[in-house]
Amino acid sequence: MKNVAVFGAGRIGRIHATNLAAQSGVQLKYVCDAMPAAAADLAQTLGAQVADIDTVFADKSIDAVAICSPTTTHSDLIARAAAAGKHIFCEKPVDLSVQRAEAVAQAVSAAGVACMIGFQRRFDPTFNEAKIRLDRGDIGNPEMLVITSRDPGAPPVEYIQQSGGIFRDMLIHDFDVFRWILCGDGDKAAWLSATGSCLTDPAIGKAGDFDCTAVTIKTVKGRLCQINTTRRAAYGYDQRFEVIGSKGMLQCGNHKPSEVTQATAQGTSQDNPEAFFLQRYAAAYRLEIEHFFTQLQNGGSFRTTVQDGVDAQILADAAAESATHNRIITF
Numbered sequence: 001m002k003n004v005a006v007f008g009a010g011r012i013g014r015i016h017a018t019n020l021a022a023q024s025g026v027q028l029k030y031v032c033d034a035m036p037a038a039a040a041d042l043a044q045t046l047g048a049q050v051a052d053i054d055t056v057f058a059d060k061s062i063d064a065v066a067i068c069s070p071t072t073t074h075s076d077l078i079a080r081a082a083a084a085g086k087h088i089f090c091e092k093p094v095d096l097s098v099q100r101a102e103a104v105a106q107a108v109s110a111a112g113v114a115c116m117i118g119f120q121r122r123f124d125p126t127f128n129e130a131k132i133r134l135d136r137g138d139i140g141n142p143e144m145l146v147i148t149s150r151d152p153g154a155p156p157v158e159y160i161q162q163s164g165g166i167f168r169d170m171l172i173h174d175f176d177v178f179r180w181i182l183c184g185d186g187d188k189a190a191w192l193s194a195t196g197s198c199l200t201d202p203a204i205g206k207a208g209d210f211d212c213t214a215v216t217i218k219t220v221k222g223r224l225c226q227i228n229t230t231r232r233a234a235y236g237y238d239q240r241f242e243v244i245g246s247k248g249m250l251q252c253g254n255h256k257p258s259e260v261t262q263a264t265a266q267g268t269s270q271d272n273p274e275a276f277f278l279q280r281y282a283a284a285y286r287l288e289i290e291h292f293f294t295q296l297q298n299g300g301s302f303r304t305t306v307q308d309g310v311d312a313q314i315l316a317d318a319a320a321e322s323a324t325h326n327r328i329i330t331f
Contacts, residue, residue, distance in 0.1 A: 002296065005030035005056040006048075007077055008068035009038040012091055015278070016066050016118075019289040021046045026293055030056050033069070053077075057084040064089065064114075064296065066289075071096060071164065075104045078306070082111035089292050091118040093172050093316070094309040096164040101313050105306045116292050116302045117309035119176040120284040121239075123291065130243065130250045131181065139245030145182050145225040147174050147241045150233035152276060154211055157203045165209045166196070166229070167319040174227045175315040176308060178217060181243055187219045191330045194319035200232040215319055236273035237280050255280050 002025060006017045009031055021028040030051040033039035039050045056062055057080055064087040067077045075095035081088045088108070094101040094117065108115040121127055134142060151170065154160070163169040178189075196210030204211045211231040218224055242251040254273035262269050274280040288303075295302050318329040 001025055001027050002063040002293065003027050003029045003059075003061050004064050004066060005032060005051065005059075005062050006042075006066045006068060007032045007053070007056075007073070008070075008091075009033035009035070009042040010068070011278070013066075013068035014042055015285050016068050016089070016091075016289060017042055017046055017048075019286045020066060020293070021048075023290065023293050025297065029062065030059075032056060053080070057081070057086070062086055064292075067091060070162075071169075072162065075100045078104045078115060079107050082108045082113050082115070085111065085113060087113050087296055088115040088306075089118065089289070090115065090306075090309075092176075092309060093117075093164070093168060093313055094306060095313070096168055098310065098313050098317055101306075101310045105310050108306050114296060114302060115306040116288075116295075117304045117306060118288060119173060119180075119304045119308065119312070120281050120288050121173055121177055122180055122284075122303055123287040124281060124284040125287075126252050126255070127177070127241070130241075130252050133250055134181065134243060134245070135184065138248070139243065139250055140247030142182055142243050142245045143223055144244040145178060145223070145241060146244075147177060147225070147227040148238055149174050149227065149229045150238035151229075151231045152233050152235075152237055154201055154204060154231040157201075157207050160204060160209050161207050163209075164316075165320055166211065166213060166231070167194070167323070168313070168316040170231075171213065171215065171227065171229055171319065172312050172316045174215075174229070175312040175319075176304075177241065178225045178227070178315070179308070179311060181241070182219060182223050182225060187221045187223060189217050189315060189318075189331050190220045191328055192217045192315065192318045192322055193328045194322040195326070196323040200230070204231070210323065213319075213323065217315075237276050238273055239280055 031043040067090040194215040196213040198205030215227040256271040
């Protein structure tokens with residue numbers, strides 16, 4: 001039985017805590033949150049105890065921690081968990097600073113603990129099936145990746161101000177997908193160009209951020225990736241990508257509440273995409289937590305690591321610099 005503590009009892013913390021509490025051989029022992037009422041509510045729901053950070057790291061019975069607290073706390077909690085010999089699951093990003101993220105990665109390596117970063121799109125059944133077929137050679141050598149990643153609405157400006165910006169907060173998932181899909185054979189980004197606009201809410205621009213972006217990446221081997229994003233897709237949470245290869249194409253569409261197409265004399269209709277990430281990636285969140293504990297128990301390698309978090313952060317920083325200063329970034 002592995003004893004686990006969760007840091008963060010907000011929206012994503014509740015998802016991960018609920019999923020890990022359902023794992024065989026796992027006991028959720030502690031819930032920690034800066035808001036005592038939130039921690040108490042989640043702990044009571046899942047049969048855990050409320051604890052503070054020091055209690056968690058001092059408890060030798062705790063085998064692993066799940067870090068689901070605000071981004072600004074991630075690197076410090078990873079470093080403390082590593083020093084205490086706890087295995088780590090952490091939501092993205094590792095940190096808003098590449099330098100701090102790299103330092104944390106070194107601390108994890110020195111401590112010899114596992115650290116998996118929550119890039120849940122790698123565990124989405126649709127996306128993962130495309131990866132399996134790509135690795136199997138079904139479409140030959142991958143040559144181009146086109147990612148569409150659109151939110152139905154922007155988060156509050158107060159969140160945006162402390163999020164690190166759209167490239168570090170939202171597109172970091174897409175940069176990880178780029179690395180996962182196009183760079184599995186050791187390829188890597190050679191140059192990147194990004195641009196952004198503020199089209200959905202002037203307050204986002206006043207906060208120093210963009211709400212619509214376009215990114216192009218070229219790899220060392222000449223492969224191309226294009227990423228388009230917006231924080232206002234009026235029709236739902238739009239999450240798609242397609243890979244073009246030397247022998248064909250793999251196309252991953254949206255998930256919808258139902259797959260029914262209705263046709264009448266007035267026209268043909270389908271459901272819009274799922275409303276938001278909580279619905280779209282429900283299975284992915286469950287599968288990534290299963291993967292984390294399965295690999296801990298079996299001693300296997302992890303699909304995402306702290307180094308993946310660092311590498312995605314490097315691309316996010318490059319995109320932010322490119323869009324802000326209107327220049328191409330080379331690596």
